[in-house]
Structures are given as structure tokens and as C-alpha cells.
Amino acid sequence: MDVLRGLTVAAMVLVNNPGTWGAVYPPLRHARWHGWTPTDVIFPFFVFIVGVAIPLALGPRLERDGRAAVTLKVVRRSIVIFALGIVLNGFPWFVWSTLRIPGVLQRIAVCYLVAAIVYVLTGTRAQAIIASGLLLGYWVAMTAVPVPGYGAGNLSPEGNLAAYIDRAVLGPHIWQFAKVYDPEGILSSVPAVATALLGVLTGTWLRSGRRSDVIAARLAVAGIAGIAVGELWGLSFPINKSLWTSSYVLLTAGLALVALAACYWLIEVRERRRWAIPFAVLGVNALVLFFFSTLVARLLSIVEVGAQGHSLQAVLFERLFAPLASPVNASLAYALVYVVIWWAIMWMFDRWNIRLRV
DSSP states (O other): HHHHHHHHHHHHHHHHOOOTTTTTOOSOOOOSSSSSGGGGGGGHHHHHHHHHHHHHHHHHHHHHHHOOOOOOOHHHHHHHHHHHHHHHHTTTOOOOOOOOOOOEEEHHHHHHOOOOOHHHHSHHHHHHHHHHHHHHHHHHHHSSSSSSTTSSSSSSSTHHHHHHHHHHHHHTTTTTTTTSOTTTTTTTTTHHHHHHHHHHHHHHTTTOOOOOOHHHHHHHHHHHHHHHHHHTTTTOOOTTTTTHHHHHHHHHHHHHHHHHHHHIIIISSSSEEEOGGHHHHHHHHHHHHHHHHHHHHHHHHHHHTTTTTEEEEHIIIIIGGGSOOOOHHHHHHHHHHHHHHHHHHHHHHHHTOOOOOO
């Protein structure tokens, strides 16, 4: 799991930090609206892995400490993660009148909180029923509830129910690049919780004590089924990351299951572990890596240098990378170097046995 989490966070840092947004390979961009690219599966992978970790981390504690103690720990951790997301949104100016409230870490916090509490209070069957209910309920709400001025079933950026709720409840505190919706908004967090719950069911399966080859095979079969059902559902309820549609949940959970099955088969069944060590180093401190890599990227973009006041990030790219290759390759090279630098930092943390846990 640490390996898949490390691969995922490395991909998050890569796609979020090109040398220039004007030159990026299409697979490293999000789909404009409906549809998906490889970049669109990264965030749900992380939410899914958060769910997988819940039975692995909380299961033994639940047996040892009881429900009340575990629930309190879950609530505290969720509050910290949510607060870190607010820090990223506001840094460094913190203009509270327009500060965006939703965000990546905020969604992770909400999904972790709900999925962990459901895990603490219910069994596997109830968790599966709740996840199914969330996906079906979201589908019905998005396609049947009318939006003032747009009607029912409108899935455009400005006319869908989730965007309407975000504008009505959050007002100016939504994603300013879109202005009419927030990709990590209120209603779309409902199916995101289902993503985490599918991870919880997977984590419970990993703890089942069955043979490693059986676990890997069934993970792969479940993943292929999820991909197929997600694609089929997408014919009527389009796959869409910003809306986190129910079809998108099943597709990305299926892909995550296949990826986890591959990692599990290579590491646990075939016992080939050397290739995985660099990614495990990233996975151990994944949330911390995402937070600080995003914070430093923000600093690089706002610190101005030179008489013309260009950002430090732009100057580094133009002087060190742009002369070496075509714009799109130079932009990718910058992102890769940024990932490698952070891997080196995490590797030093690992060597010094530093674990920065939230």
C-alpha cells in the first residue's frame, strides 16, 4: 500500500508542477469536462488508498482501545488535515473574504472522517450498502433534482446541482479559476466518500488472512469489474472528475484495484521488492510530501526576482530548462526534477527515521 501511495503522490506532484502551464503533454492535463485522462485518476487513487489504510491502521487499535478512543483520534486527525488544506488555500495572504474553503486536503479529511467512522460503527455488509446508496443517491440527485434556471439533469459546469449548491452555500469561497463550481465542493464530496468506502472494503479484504495469490487475483477481478461497470454507467451518467460522478467512482476504484493487485502480486507473491523501495519512501510521508511540495511551489510562484518582477519559478524554468529542449519537454523536465528533489528529501527523512505523521 505504501508503494501505491508513493506512486500516487509522486504523480500528484508531477502533474501539479510543470515548468509552464502553456506547454504540457495532454495526458498530464485534466479532461476539460466529461471524459478522463491519466491525470484524472490520481486524486481518486489517493482517496481510495486513504480508505484502504483505515482497516489496516484502525483495525488493531479498535480491538485494543475501543470505539470511543479510535473515533476521537479520527476526528482530531481529520480536523488537522482540513486545517492544513485551508493553510494551502490561503497562503501567504489569507484574504478571508474570498478564501477558498474546499480543496484537496479538505476532501481527504472529509472522506477519511466519514469512512473511518462508518468503519468503526458498522460491518462489511453495511459499508457496502452505504457506498452503493451514496452512488445511487448522487446519481438520482444530479439527474432528477431541478436547478433554478437550468432544470433537471443539466450536467454543464454552471447548470449542475453540485455547482448550484456550491455557489449558494459557499458564495465567493469556491475555486476562483472556475467561478461557477468547485471540483472539491459540497455535494460532490458524497460520492468521494464512496470512493473511500470502497477502499475500506478493500483494506478489510487485505486483512482477511487468505493466501497472497488469492488476494491478488480477486483484487484484479474486482478491479476489472469496476472498470467495466464504470464505463457502462458513464454512457448515461458521464465520467467526470469535477463532478466526481458515480461512474467516475467505479472506474477509478477499478483502476486503483488493478494497480493495487499488480503491486501486491509483485511484492507479496513474487517477492520482488527492490523496485518498490523508492516509492515506499514517498508513501510513508505522502500527506506531508503533498503539503510541503505544494507550499514550496506556491512560494516559488510568488517570490519575484529581477527588474521585471518575474516569479522565481519562471526564472528557474526559463534559464535552466527552456534552453535544453522543446517547450513541452522542458516543462516536463522541470516537473520531473521537482519530483526528484522531493524524493531526495523524503529519502533523507527515511534514512534518519523521521516520520512526519498527521
